[in-house]
Amino acid sequence: MTISEIARLANVSIGTVDRVLHKRGRVAPDTIKKVMTIVDDYGYQPNTFARNLKLNKEYRIGVLLPLLHSEYGYWNLIYDGILKAAKELSPLAVSISVAEFDRSNPDSLLENGDKLMQEEPDAILMAPVLPDASRAFLAKHPQLDYAFIDSPLPDMNPVSSVVQDPFRGGYMAARMMHLLSPQEGTYLIIQTHKTAFNSHERARGFKSYFTGRPGYKRLELEMQTTNGGEIFIEQACREHADIRGIFVVNDAVHRVATFVSLLGRKSQTILIGYDLIDQNRKAMLEGKVDCLISQRPNFQGYTAVYQLYRKEMLGQTPEKTICVPIDIVLPENLTDEESFSTLPNTYT
Amino acid sequence: MTISEIARLANVSIGTVDRVLHKRGRVAPDTIKKVMTIVDDYGYQPNTFARNLKLNKEYRIGVLLPLLHSEYGYWNLIYDGILKAAKELSPLAVSISVAEFDRSNPDSLLENGDKLMQEEPDAILMAPVLPDASRAFLAKHPQLDYAFIDSPLPDMNPVSSVVQDPFRGGYMAARMMHLLSPQEGTYLIIQTHKTAFNSHERARGFKSYFTGRPGYKRLELEMQTTNGGEIFIEQACREHADIRGIFVVNDAVHRVATFVSLLGRKSQTILIGYDLIDQNRKAMLEGKVDCLISQRPNFQGYTAVYQLYRKEMLGQTPEKTICVPIDIVLPENLTDEESFSTLPNTYT
DNA sequence: TAATAATGCGTTATCGAACCCCATATATTA
DNA sequence: TAATATATGGGGTTCGATAACGCATTATTA
Numbered sequence: 001m002t003i004s005e006i007a008r009l010a011n012v013s014i015g016t017v018d019r020v021l022h023k024r025g026r027v028a029p030d031t032i033k034k035v036m037t038i039v040d041d042y043g044y045q046p047n048t049f050a051r052n053l054k055l056n057k058e059y060r061i062g063v064l065l066p067l068l069h070s071e072y073g074y075w076n077l078i079y080d081g082i083l084k085a086a087k088e089l090s091p092l093a094v095s096i097s098v099a100e101f102d103r104s105n106p107d108s109l110l111e112n113g114d115k116l117m118q119e120e121p122d123a124i125l126m127a128p129v130l131p132d133a134s135r136a137f138l139a140k141h142p143q144l145d146y147a148f149i150d151s152p153l154p155d156m157n158p159v160s161s162v163v164q165d166p167f168r169g170g171y172m173a174a175r176m177m178h179l180l181s182p183q184e185g186t187y188l189i190i191q192t193h194k195t196a197f198n199s200h201e202r203a204r205g206f207k208s209y210f211t212g213r214p215g216y217k218r219l220e221l222e223m224q225t226t227n228g229g230e231i232f233i234e235q236a237c238r239e240h241a242d243i244r245g246i247f248v249v250n251d252a253v254h255r256v257a258t259f260v261s262l263l264g265r266k267s268q269t270i271l272i273g274y275d276l277i278d279q280n281r282k283a284m285l286e287g288k289v290d291c292l293i294s295q296r297p298n299f300q301g302y303t304a305v306y307q308l309y310r311k312e313m314l315g316q317t318p319e320k321t322i323c324v325p326i327d328i329v330l331p332e333n334l335t336d337e338e339s340f341s342t343l344p345n346t347y348t
Numbered sequence: 349m350t351i352s353e354i355a356r357l358a359n360v361s362i363g364t365v366d367r368v369l370h371k372r373g374r375v376a377p378d379t380i381k382k383v384m385t386i387v388d389d390y391g392y393q394p395n396t397f398a399r400n401l402k403l404n405k406e407y408r409i410g411v412l413l414p415l416l417h418s419e420y421g422y423w424n425l426i427y428d429g430i431l432k433a434a435k436e437l438s439p440l441a442v443s444i445s446v447a448e449f450d451r452s453n454p455d456s457l458l459e460n461g462d463k464l465m466q467e468e469p470d471a472i473l474m475a476p477v478l479p480d481a482s483r484a485f486l487a488k489h490p491q492l493d494y495a496f497i498d499s500p501l502p503d504m505n506p507v508s509s510v511v512q513d514p515f516r517g518g519y520m521a522a523r524m525m526h527l528l529s530p531q532e533g534t535y536l537i538i539q540t541h542k543t544a545f546n547s548h549e550r551a552r553g554f555k556s557y558f559t560g561r562p563g564y565k566r567l568e569l570e571m572q573t574t575n576g577g578e579i580f581i582e583q584a585c586r587e588h589a590d591i592r593g594i595f596v597v598n599d600a601v602h603r604v605a606t607f608v609s610l611l612g613r614k615s616q617t618i619l620i621g622y623d624l625i626d627q628n629r630k631a632m633l634e635g636k637v638d639c640l641i642s643q644r645p646n647f648q649g650y651t652a653v654y655q656l657y658r659k660e661m662l663g664q665t666p667e668k669t670i671c672v673p674i675d676i677v678l679p680e681n682l683t684d685e686e687s688f689s690t691l692p693n694t695y696t
Numbered sequence: 697t698a699a700t701a702a703t704g705c706g707t708t709a710t711c712g713a714a715c716c717c718c719a720t721a722t723a724t725t726a
Numbered sequence: 727t728a729a730t731a732t733a734t735g736g737g738g739t740t741c742g743a744t745a746a747c748g749c750a751t752t753a754t755t756a
Binding site for chain 3: 737738739753
Binding site: 093326 | 396441519527671674
């Protein structure tokens with residue numbers, strides 16, 4: 001079904017059909033009805049190739065993420081996925097512009113968001129780790145489509161949110177902790193961004209697993225990037241001889257792991273953390289980390305880009321929420337690379 | 349960079365540029381060189397929209413899979429992923445044709461493959477579970493692009509293979525078995541297609557984990573679809589009082605699980621199997637299955653379709669091998685739906 | 697009533713690539 | 727030398743959607 005076929009069937013010109021389809025007015029009500037009937041009956045879908053050829057427009061996605069080169073490699077994994085999608089979609093006139101912000105400074109989000117808007121993006125892909133600033137930024141551009149990754153932002157209307165249930169992730173981590181170190185004792189929970197939704201929920205999920213198991217105690221600890229959080233860990237280990245495991249709610253687990261190994265307490269301590277960043281991969285291979293929960297960060301970035309593209313370029317309506325499965329990574333299923341790249345050819 | 353820009357820069361007509369690009373001859377050697385220099389310098393890429401609009405051709409992918417409505421729901425999950433990709437890509441002129449074959453009958457693959465070829469597909473997406481017949485089929489159509497899912501086919505040259513390492517999967521299953529049931533004893537390994545590459549390798553991986561752990565014994569059992577494999581399980585349970593766990597190398601684990609529960613032996617037996625088909629999901633929720641390994645079947649089908657599309661329509665070079673991570677599914681991270689199950693609701 | 701505005705609908709150029717036809721220019725042969 | 731063959735390149739059309747433009751016809755206002 002093409003516009004000219006519709007025009008022929010309706011005994012009007014293609015210009016009229018076009019005016020009906022785009023609601024540009026100047027068409028008699030009867031003619032509109034006649035055309036729309038045919039459109040509906042035949043299920044007309046505009047030809048994507050013709051449409052985009054004529055419009056001849058780049059679709060630019062503005063990406064707004066926390067500092068990529070911070071010590072939290074997680075954001076780089078997300079960025080990898082975004083880049084991969086952008087590369088695949090570049091022949092389809094999709095491009096990205098990137099801006100970073102300092103997640104410890106809400107003003108930074110607004111400033112860099114404004115800078116990003118100067119590139120005139122058609123949509124925004126962002127991680128709403130700073131809820132208020134994120135809302136404020138989006139409120140300034142009410143017509144803009146946007147998608148969220150990493151965490152949701154309630155009461156907003158994104159094209160799509162690609163997220164993982166953090167409570168469930170923490171609960172899963174606790175289950176693995178229990179499996180890997182069944183003996184009763186104390187578990188240490190370490191956070192770095194205590195106010196962050198994901199961190200908080202993961203810790204809550206972890207604790208929730210052990211509710212009703214009185215033999216297992218939990219001890220919470222906050223560790224800043226800047227301070228020597230190591231001191232507190234050492235202190236906790238001294239004061240609690242029965243520490244069986246440490247759960248770090250984000251990708252910083254390798255730092256804790258290295259320190260625990262240094263203290264010589266690795267053999268009696270199970271370490272569980274988040275995300276397959278290189279340092280965590282390495283720490284796991286060295287036996288310093290026992291289990292990682294992955295939230296498939298590259299998948300998140302990759303998928304969010306595709307969802308925005310499908311909405312805009314193909315006119316499809318993406319799933320409002322894409323819930324990323326909670327991946328359990330143990331040394332036995334730790335592969336060299338994530339599914340986004342080629343693996344050594346073991347099949348010959 | 350467009351054809352006409354190249355033409356302008358080279359002081360020739362667009363017709364000449366076109367003849368150079370398509371090597372259709374009738375161009376002076378000097379002109380060819382002049383044009384190609386510009387093409388290379390500016391990195392000319394043909395406009396996908398213009399190209400496909402003009403060619404106005406459907407890209408049809410022929411899908412050749414084992415019977416979808418057999419009791420092995422795994423193939424349906426793969427098919428779901430293929431369908432999802434096909435729906436997303438339908439506005440980009442991609443379509444699929446499906447044929448099924450009986451994996452117990454190699455001739456059936458050839459017959460249904462021939463039937464599929466009558467639809468004149470531009471590429472084939474198949475599961476080479478019958479290596480010889482698959483080779484024979486592909487040999488009949490030497491010019492055809494193809495991709496493999498489920499398992500690889502050595503010495504072939506597919507556009508892409510989307511597979512999981514079955515040895516490693518079996519090894520992982522053993523590790524989980526060991527974690528969930530640490531006590532020494534006997535483990536039962538149940539296969540249904542003993543000759544199948546994946547089955548065999550998974551069993552081998554499982555056994556390999558326990559090599560060097562003399563306290564753990566393995567007992568292998570073959571169970572056909574047709575016979576009452578249950579008899580053998582019952583017999584094995586009678587003869588071996590120390591059976592701690594059962595590993596089923598494919599999605600049939602729910603059958604075994606149901607039977608073990610019926611025998612009243614579930615509480616002392618850990619059950620591990622493959623894939624998130626509905627019955628297994630249900631069995632896990634009911635506590636009849638303890639752990640599942642997922643090979644992300646919908647991802648496999650989905651990705652393979654996209655790889656073929658990217659090669660043909662976008663001229664991209666896909667990864668030769670895409671290795672699917674080994675997913676561990678426990679009741680705690682069993683979600684209601686896979687991330688691939690929800691479809692855009694606009695598609696008609 | 698004349699001037700002007702509003703309405704309805706058809707025509708046409710455009711996007712970039714593909715491909716065919718035809719007009720020259722040059723080479724070859726009778 | 728003239729006729730014919732061949733090499734080379736120019737130009738036009740097509741794919742389908744979009745939107746500007748133009749031309750009637752009718753409605754509204756001065």
